[in-house]
Amino acid sequence: MGAVPLHHVGGICLFFSMFQIFFTPYTDAGNILVYPVDGSHWINMKILLEELHARGHNISVIRTSTTWYITEKSPLYTSITVKSDTDVKALLNDFVQDQMKVLQKRTSLLTFFSLTKKFLSFFVQAHTLWCDALSQIFEDPNLLQSLIDTQYDLVLTDPAVGAGVVLAKYLKLPLVLNVRWITSGEGHFVLAPSPLSYIPVIPGSGLTDKMDFSQRIKNILFYSLIKYQDTFIGPVYDAMCEKYIEGGCDIVSLLQEADIWLFRSNFVFDFPRPTMPNVAYIGGFQCRPAQPLPxxxxxxxxxxxxxxxxxxxxxxxxxxxxxxxxxxxxxxxxxxxxxxxxxxxxxxxxxxxxxxxxxxxxxxxxxxxxxxxxxxxxxxxxxxxxxxxxxxxxxxxxxxxxxxxxxxxxxxxxxxxxxxxxxxxxxxxxxxxxxxxxxxxxxxxxxxxxxxxHRDQPVTPMDQATFWIEYVIRHKGAPHLRTEAYRMPWYSYHCLDVLLFLITSVTVLLFLVFAVFRFLFCRKGRNGKLKQK
Known part of the structure; x- marks a missing residue:
């Protein structure tokens, strides 16, 4: 039997290589714990889970017994149901109906403050209920041990509700955020420098990145309103951290510790602004070529x-x-x-x-x-x-x-x-x-x-999202992409201590120079008077 030609051998090797690539089962699957937000937020989270499931990952989803979108049985995930006696949907429906009555009229300043008060009250109640649901997990030793024993690779959560962020801290797991909103507004404001001179506060300000003097005043006032809101919502999570997290914590620092931010926006839609290395912009990741209609x-x-x-x-x-x-x-x-x-x-x-x-x-x-x-x-x-x-x-x-x-x-x-x-x-x-x-x-x-x-990108938003989730799984986190600025006190972050030191040093130096010259001139004056005598 004659020798097989070299180009045939190359073809056979190429065939087997391609066969291995396309038909070898996906073996790098991860265990992903998902803590989602219900309603429209769940719609886009579910689309991401469909892709992760197709790539071979094992997914567990935490849901409450009163959820209205997140089903208990699903081919995509294993559900972990937490008992809840209060329906957040009913609370939301009441809030929506109240807002609809107000929106039918032109809003006065008095109406604005009334809306803001109701808005704040709704959010404090909602976050309290979500924290109560998280407490059910912490108070159930069997469930908690099961979460630890499963050895999850990371927690994927929507930080519009902070419960998943706190749970990731307790379990000491890498954290990936499917995010646009956090517990206190838009996520960029705790993530990256956000100069209020050209970055409009959302939601609510109704401003663009081109602001005149009066609009910048309005923008600062809206930012102050968001910070005021923090004083009510933050303590809800601070109490959870103090009770269940060793050493305590606060929700903003936990968000800033996240390994990757999958941001549901992009700069085709949003206004340009500073960002960070651990942010992947996945705006429109839920979109796909249209399918035939019924x-x-x-x-x-x-x-x-x-x-x-x-x-x-x-x-x-x-x-x-x-x-x-x-x-x-x-x-x-x-x-x-x-x-x-x-x-x-x-x-x-x-x-x-x-x-x-x-x-x-x-x-x-x-x-x-x-x-x-x-x-x-x-x-x-x-x-x-x-x-x-x-x-x-x-x-x-x-x-x-x-x-x-x-x-x-x-x-x-x-x-x-x-x-x-x-x-x-x-x-x-x-x-x-x-x-x-x-x-x-x-x-x-x-x-x-x-x-x-939007379409002219080297990698699709969905591929970006799955790449970074799998990146965190492969490397057990991504701390090298995360700024350590959040660990600095505010005066160090803004270099006020350095500025104070430099001002003090220059002041002391000038004072010493002045004192030396004064001493020399005074001495010269005294010597001159002595010689005249």
């Missing part, structure tokens, strides 16, 4: 012909708008040549047109990615805004609360959205807003430009 929905969309389709959704927290507002919106839609798909759970308006399809749920991402969609009427939640950018659909924004106005403002500043406030909505204003977004080509041009910038 046949009945596809038929409805195609029936619009050249006029196209408008879609409207106000997110997961608001099930319906005030009845008179709904009637006004429905009558405007009924008179338009476009077809409309409207996610609305309330009573159907009497003015509903034949061109409008009302649904309890819709495949929002797949609709936004359909070429027939011409405009998106949205509340401005982070997920919806990022999806509008990814798919390149202009937005008519109706912000309601939390960060929604600030999110929409970032699109409006880039010419990709128009904002209309709830108390401004009537037939005329809503019609003008919809038609402007539909027929002014600049909106579509600008949003598609943002879409092009």
């Amino acid at each position: 046949p009945d929905l596809e038929e409805f969309v195609q029936s619009a012909g050249g006029h196209g389709v408008i879609i409207m959704s106000l997110g997961t927290y608001v099930e319906n708008l005030p009845e008179e507002t709904v009637d006004e919106i429905a009558s405007v839609f009924a008179a338009m040549p476009q077809k409309v798909i409207w996610r609305h759970k309330g009573k159907h308006p009497s003015t509903l047109g034949n061109n409008t399809l009302m649904v309890d749920w819709m495949p929002q991402k797949d609709l936004l990615g359909h070429p027939q969609i011409k405009a998106f009427v949205a509340h401005g939640g982070t997920n919806g805004v990022q999806e509008a950018i990814y798919y390149g659909v202009p937005v008519l924004g109706i912000p309601l609360f939390f960060d929604q106005y600030d999110n929409l403002l970032r699109l409006q500043e880039r010419g990709a959205a128009k904002i209309i406030l709830l108390h401004e909505i009537c037939g005329d204003t809503f019609e003008r807003g919809v038609k402007e977004v539909l027929y002014n080509d600049s909106y579509r041009y600008n949003i598609q430009r943002l879409s092009s910038l």
